[in-house]
Amino acid sequence: MRGIALNSSIAVIPEIVSVTLRQLLGRRRAILLLLLATVPILLAILFRLADVHRIGAFTAGIMDAVALTMLLPLVAILFGTAAFGSEIDDGTAVYLLAKPIGRWAIVLAKLIAAVAVTLILTVASAGIAGAIALQPYGEEGAEAARGFMAAMAVGSVCYVTLFMALSLFTRRALVVAIAYWLIWEGLLSSLLAGIANLSVRQYALGVAGGFYKLSANEARVAPSTALTLAIVLVVVATVVAIWKLMRFELPGGD
Amino acid sequence: MTTQTQPVTEAPVHGATEAAPAIELKHAARWYGNVVAVNDITFSLGPGVTGLLGPNGAGKTTLLHMLAGFLGPSAGEVLVLGRSPHRDPSVYRQIGLVPEREAVYPFMTGLEYVRFNARLQGMPDADKAARDAIAMVGLTDAQDRAVGTYSKGMRQRAKVAGALVHDPQVLLLDEPFNGMDPRQRIAMMDLLGQLADRGRTILFSSHILEEVERIGTEILVIVAGRLAASGDFRAIRALMTDRPHNITIRSSDDRRLATALIADPAVFAVELQSDRLSIQTSHLSAFRRLIAGASRKADVRLLEVASSDESLESVFDYLVRR
Numbered sequence: 136m137r138g139i140a141l142n143s144s145i146a147v148i149p150e151i152v153s154v155t156l157r158q159l160l161g162r163r164r165a166i167l168l169l170l171l172a173t174v175p176i177l178l179a180i181l182f183r184l185a186d187v188h189r190i191g192a193f194t195a196g197i198m199d200a201v202a203l204t205m206l207l208p209l210v211a212i213l214f215g216t217a218a219f220g221s222e223i224d225d226g227t228a229v230y231l232l233a234k235p236i237g238r239w240a241i242v243l244a245k246l247i248a249a250v251a252v253t254l255i256l257t258v259a260s261a262g263i264a265g266a267i268a269l270q271p272y273g274e275e276g277a278e279a280a281r282g283f284m285a286a287m288a289v290g291s292v293c294y295v296t297l298f299m300a301l302s303l304f305t306r307r308a309l310v311v312a313i314a315y316w317l318i319w320e321g322l323l324s325s326l327l328a329g330i331a332n333l334s335v336r337q338y339a340l341g342v343a344g345g346f347y348k349l350s351a352n353e354a355r356v357a358p359s360t361a362l363t364l365a366i367v368l369v370v371v372a373t374v375v376a377i378w379k380l381m382r383f384e385l386p387g388g389d
Numbered sequence: 390m391t392t393q394t395q396p397v398t399e400a401p402v403h404g405a406t407e408a409a410p411a412i413e414l415k416h417a418a419r420w421y422g423n424v425v426a427v428n429d430i431t432f433s434l435g436p437g438v439t440g441l442l443g444p445n446g447a448g449k450t451t452l453l454h455m456l457a458g459f460l461g462p463s464a465g466e467v468l469v470l471g472r473s474p475h476r477d478p479s480v481y482r483q484i485g486l487v488p489e490r491e492a493v494y495p496f497m498t499g500l501e502y503v504r505f506n507a508r509l510q511g512m513p514d515a516d517k518a519a520r521d522a523i524a525m526v527g528l529t530d531a532q533d534r535a536v537g538t539y540s541k542g543m544r545q546r547a548k549v550a551g552a553l554v555h556d557p558q559v560l561l562l563d564e565p566f567n568g569m570d571p572r573q574r575i576a577m578m579d580l581l582g583q584l585a586d587r588g589r590t591i592l593f594s595s596h597i598l599e600e601v602e603r604i605g606t607e608i609l610v611i612v613a614g615r616l617a618a619s620g621d622f623r624a625i626r627a628l629m630t631d632r633p634h635n636i637t638i639r640s641s642d643d644r645r646l647a648t649a650l651i652a653d654p655a656v657f658a659v660e661l662q663s664d665r666l667s668i669q670t671s672h673l674s675a676f677r678r679l680i681a682g683a684s685r686k687a688d689v690r691l692l693e694v695a696s697s698d699e700s701l702e703s704v705f706d707y708l709v710r711r
Contacts, residue, residue: 139479143511150508226490234509235481385459
């Protein structure tokens with residue numbers, strides 16, 4: 136890629152981030168995702184009212200099973216696949232790609248935008264739910280809440296990067312991502328211990344385990360290993376996305 | 390003018406012979422599996438407006454996407470300003486592309502959209518460049534409205550403004566007049582003519598002959614992926630119009646009209662059918678003048694005059710067969 140100054144590519148990143156945010160936060164999608172993000176909060180209120188007095192019931196039953204296993208992948212799928220996918224589908228991607236900008240800068244800008252909205256929504260949801268339900272448990276409750284907020288943050292970055300790269304390979308990224316989420320993350324990673332090292336959910340739980348003592352059944356990957364694998368995944372998926380975008384072809388059609 | 394039925398070996402069109410051509414294709418081909426979209430095309434273009442004419446599915450968009458660097462040639466060479474545009478984003482400093490698909494970010498105003506293009510081009514005063522480009526396409530009054538509320542023709546003009554905001558040396562436009570009303574078309578054609586006068590190389594595609602007529606003094610005709618003809622528009626137009634035409638006529642007295650028409654050299658066959666006349670002529674324009682006078686002279690009332698092979702596809706087929 137000759138003749139593109141690093142500075143000129145860096146300079147346009149905020150512009151692309153801003154436009155991507157406007158694309159992602161269309162009214163319908165934003166309302167749907169805000170509603171989804173309130174689910175763990177509503178469950179936390181019910182948990183507090185029910186007076187269960189078992190911190191593990193909340194972390195396993197709501198933070199893990201609902202926030203981490205359902206809310207996070209769903210939000211990441213919707214934002215991650217739409218960051219590029221919707222532009223490729225409607226043809227507006229050409230306005231971005233027919234510019235003298237390094238492809239890495241476009242991928243980075245899209246990632247920043249999609250990760251930011253996913254992370255803010257899911258971490259805020261986990262944080263508020265944790266504050267409501269775990270407040271009576273003092274420092275232990277605060278550690279658990281911090282642990283799951285960190286898990287949501289790490290999971291957001293991993294999932295979004297993965298799904299964004301996927302959207303550059305197939306027009307059916309949404310369907311493939313949902314299938315991956317249900318089959319790989321939902322079913323196989325719970326049943327087969329060997330898959331734990333290849334599961335974003337397990338990376339996130341591993342990170343949570345660094346803040347709060349989770350059962351061995353919940354967190355199968357050690358915190359440092361989880362963080363390392365998460366970083367490797369993000370770097371590889373980003374490099375693959377840049378590689379694919381450099382080879383992006385517009386169909387002829389006529 | 391040159392017309393070819395076989396792959397063109399050398400077809401310089403606009404000003405390409407005087408200096409290094411802005412656009413050059415050397416035996417360029419592009420195929421998808423077994424489907425050949427562009428087949429062994431060679432031509433070169435310099436400053437000026439050139440129309441890329443062909444029926445739907447002829448390979449025009451593939452050709453433009455190859456020139457815009459979004460498709461690599463399967464064989465041959467594609468050069469823009471002396472270098473291959475494929476996988477080289479730096480070439481977009483000198484290229485403006487107006488794609489066929491009409492989608493434009495619907496949540497942006499026209500001005501925001503053009504300014505966004507200017508900023509991505511790294512222009513120092515993006516706002517001024519955007520306002521100037523908007524004025525050039527006549528969208529100033531609507532520049533603060535969301536593009537989602539624009540008519541199809543207005544969206545096309547916004548796309549053109551976005552493509553020329555950085556004053557590119559080469560402007561590629563895919564069916565730019567789609568959705569424009571006649572007044573907007575004329576204004577856009579005039580604008581492209583002005584850009585050409587300033588030394589820009591402009592290539593636009595169209596499947597409508599009349600669109601090319603006004604600005605494209607030079608044209609490339611592409612049919613089924615091959616370059617069927619290239620050169621001066623008027624000469625190719627004459628070829629297209631002065632080919633054998635079949636015309637059917639219904640009148641108050643077909644037999645008397647047949648007698649009047651057969652005497653004219655523009656008519657070389659007349660067939661009297663049960664309820665109509667079938668005429669063959671080699672000069673459509675001359676026949677149009679003839680039929681009015683002949684019917685009046687013979688005191689015959691014309692009920693219907695129809696050309697049975699006027700589709701653009703049949704015109705292109707004819708060119709390919711020559």
